Amino acid sequence: MPEQENNFPNAGQRKKCWDARDAYFECVESNGEDKCKELRTTFESSCSKTWVKYFYRRRDFEKYKKTIEYEGFKPVNENEKQ
Template sequence: MAAPTMEERKACWGARDEFWQCLDSHGDDAAKCEKLRRAFESRCPQQWVKYFDKRRDFLKYKKKLETEGYHPPEAAGKS
């Protein structure tokens, strides 16, 4: 796979940002952002789409940790 050009990278990042903004404004309801998701997937290499999906999940998790703090899970077998 050839590396994306600067224009292709900008198009990919722009599509990603629009999709993420849509998710943020609709409470992560992907059904309401389906058109933007398809644009995101068509403008970005598949590996990048997977990476950006994981990155978004990580950033949301990190923000939750920063605002709510860490709460260890209850141990199921505690005596």
């Protein structure tokens, strides 16, 4: 899909991208990133660069949000920094 960076993906291309994303993120959750390199390559080659960037950022935000929900917000104490 990278060659069509300026075009909108059709339904088949979107499905291929989403399926590759889901497979990669499921693998990472279950096995860690080291064991999912091939799925990462498939994911990144099936989606446009902007989509890949968005999906990574969204995943990071969702993980952060889940941490805040379970552990609560912990502000940094300025005195502890030093």
